[in-house]
Amino acid sequence: MSNAISGEKSVILVPQNLMEKKKEELKQFLTEIKELDFWKSYSEHKNFIIDPEKFSLEYWQSLPLSSKEDFIKMGLKERIRDAFKINTPDVIFNLILRATSGTIGSTNPVLFLNPVINSSNVFDKMKEDSVRVLTMQRSYMMGLRSALLNIIKCMRKKAAFETLIVNPGLGGISSALKEYSADMIVGLPQSFAKLAAEFYDRREIIKNVKKIKMNGDFLNKDHASLITDFFSGVKDLDMGIDYAMTEFGKVGTWCKYLAKRYHGNAYHPGRFFLAEIVDADPDGYGEIIVTKIIPRQLSLLRYCTGDIGKGIFETCECGAGVTLFLIGRKNFDYIKCAGALVVRKEIERAISIAAEDIEEWRGEVREHVRGREIVGELVLKLKFESGHGGYNEMVSIGDRISENLFLTPAETLKDLVDKKKFFPLKIELIKKFPDSPKKIMLRKII
Ligand SMILES: [Zn+2]
Structure with a gap:
C-alpha cells in the first residue's frame, strides 16, 4: 500500500522540549519489543536487526516501515503468543480482535489484537449504572465488535449497559428509536447526519436521548451544524471525534481548542503513539506513520496508516505542543x-x-x-x-x-x-x- 521509502528522513511529531524524553522512551521500547516473538519474526522477514544500543533519531528514521501486508505475511500466531504474555489475570477479556481490509480494500482482511483500554470507555463519565445504548453500525462485523466491547466494559464496571445495534442503512432506525428508548446514541458522523436530516420534523423521537457520541470518520462543518441543531435539546452533546484506526485504536486526540480553531480534522498525537510524516511534499503533507508504544505486546512499529496529513508545532491552550492535520487517505479508491x-x-x-x-x-x-x-x-x-x-x-x-x-x-x-x-x-x-x-x-x- 505504501510507496514511502524506508530510511527517508521523516518529520517526527514531537515538540523540541520533549524530544530527549521521547528518545529515551523509544530506546526502551526497542529494547523490550526485540524480545517479543512477533518482532523477532518481523525483523527476520524484513531482514534487519533491532539494535537499541545504536539508538539515535537517524537510526529510528532508518527502521523499515511496516504495512498491513506485513501483518498478512507474518500472521497472528506470534502476536497472540505475545499478547498472552501481558501480565493481567483477565487478559482474555482485555483483548479484542479487530479485522480490517483497509478502507480502500487493497488487502485481504487482516486481524489485529487490541487491548480494551479503560480510558476510551465512553461510559466511564456516565454516572448512571444503567444505560441503554443505541449503536448505529453499518457493518455487522463492527456491530458485533462493539457489542463485545460493551459486554467487557459492563463486566469491568459491574453496571448494566444494554446495547442495541442497528444498521442505519436498512431503515430500522425509526422503530429502534421509538421502541428501545435509548439514553445514548453512538455512531459515525454520517449516520448522525442522516438521522438528523430524516427525522428533522419528528424530534420527539429522540426526546429521551441524554448523550450522543460520534466516532470514526471525518465530521464536516455542514454535518456538524445539522447535528447540533437536531440534538439541541441534548445536554451532553459529545461532538468530539478522535482520529482512530481499526488496527490501532486512538491515534490522535480531539481537543476543544483545536475544534474551535480549525473546525475539525485537527488532533494531538495520542500519548502512547509516535506520529511521523514521511514522503512530505513542499507544503509538509505526507503519509502519516504511527508507532504504537503501549502495550509492548501489541505494539506497532512505524506503521503506514495510508492517511495523508501534516504536523505543525504550536502550543495549544490545552498544553499540547503538536497538532496533526488529517486531510484524507492516500490512493483513495x-x-x-x-x-x-x-x-x-x-x-x-x-x-x-x-x-x-x-x-x-x-x-x-x-x-x-x-x-x-x-x-x-x-x-x-x-x-x-x-x-x-x-x-x-x-x-x-x-x-x-x-x-x-x-x-x-x-x-x-x-x-x-x-x-x-x-x-x-x-x-x-x-x-x-x-x-x-x-x-x-x-x-x-x-
Ligand atoms: Zn489542544
Missing part, C-alpha cells in the same frame, strides 16, 4: 457521499467513454446541507492531451460523464442530479497538475 459511492475506477470508466483524450484527472467530493437535505457534489479536474479539448467540448463531456457515471448500483450522477441528491457535475480544465510524489486522485473536501 472510493468515497461515500450523500448516500452514494464515488468510486475511482468507475470515474475512470465514465471518463474513458466520454473522452479518450484526457491525460490526467483528479476528483473532489463534497457534501453540502441544503435545507434539511444532504446534497453531494463532484468536481472533476481534467487535463487534456496537448492540442485537444476546448470549452465547448468540456460542456458536452461533462454531460456524457454525468450520464455514464454510476454512483449507486442503479443510478447515474445524472439520475441523482434529477432527484436533487447531487449538484450537477462541475468540470474544471487544468493545464498542468502540480508535480507531487503523491497523486491523490480522489479526495473528500471537508
Whole structure:
C-alpha cells in the first residue's frame, strides 16, 4: 500500500522540549519489543536487526516501515503468543480482535489484537449504572465488535449497559428509536447526519436521548451544524471525534481548542503513539506513520496508516505542543457521499467513454446541507492531451460523464442530479497538475 521509502528522513511529531524524553522512551521500547516473538519474526522477514544500543533519531528514521501486508505475511500466531504474555489475570477479556481490509480494500482482511483500554470507555463519565445504548453500525462485523466491547466494559464496571445495534442503512432506525428508548446514541458522523436530516420534523423521537457520541470518520462543518441543531435539546452533546484506526485504536486526540480553531480534522498525537510524516511534499503533507508504544505486546512499529496529513508545532491552550492535520487517505479508491459511492475506477470508466483524450484527472467530493437535505457534489479536474479539448467540448463531456457515471448500483450522477441528491457535475480544465510524489486522485473536501 505504501510507496514511502524506508530510511527517508521523516518529520517526527514531537515538540523540541520533549524530544530527549521521547528518545529515551523509544530506546526502551526497542529494547523490550526485540524480545517479543512477533518482532523477532518481523525483523527476520524484513531482514534487519533491532539494535537499541545504536539508538539515535537517524537510526529510528532508518527502521523499515511496516504495512498491513506485513501483518498478512507474518500472521497472528506470534502476536497472540505475545499478547498472552501481558501480565493481567483477565487478559482474555482485555483483548479484542479487530479485522480490517483497509478502507480502500487493497488487502485481504487482516486481524489485529487490541487491548480494551479503560480510558476510551465512553461510559466511564456516565454516572448512571444503567444505560441503554443505541449503536448505529453499518457493518455487522463492527456491530458485533462493539457489542463485545460493551459486554467487557459492563463486566469491568459491574453496571448494566444494554446495547442495541442497528444498521442505519436498512431503515430500522425509526422503530429502534421509538421502541428501545435509548439514553445514548453512538455512531459515525454520517449516520448522525442522516438521522438528523430524516427525522428533522419528528424530534420527539429522540426526546429521551441524554448523550450522543460520534466516532470514526471525518465530521464536516455542514454535518456538524445539522447535528447540533437536531440534538439541541441534548445536554451532553459529545461532538468530539478522535482520529482512530481499526488496527490501532486512538491515534490522535480531539481537543476543544483545536475544534474551535480549525473546525475539525485537527488532533494531538495520542500519548502512547509516535506520529511521523514521511514522503512530505513542499507544503509538509505526507503519509502519516504511527508507532504504537503501549502495550509492548501489541505494539506497532512505524506503521503506514495510508492517511495523508501534516504536523505543525504550536502550543495549544490545552498544553499540547503538536497538532496533526488529517486531510484524507492516500490512493483513495472510493468515497461515500450523500448516500452514494464515488468510486475511482468507475470515474475512470465514465471518463474513458466520454473522452479518450484526457491525460490526467483528479476528483473532489463534497457534501453540502441544503435545507434539511444532504446534497453531494463532484468536481472533476481534467487535463487534456496537448492540442485537444476546448470549452465547448468540456460542456458536452461533462454531460456524457454525468450520464455514464454510476454512483449507486442503479443510478447515474445524472439520475441523482434529477432527484436533487447531487449538484450537477462541475468540470474544471487544468493545464498542468502540480508535480507531487503523491497523486491523490480522489479526495473528500471537508
Ligand atoms: Zn489542544
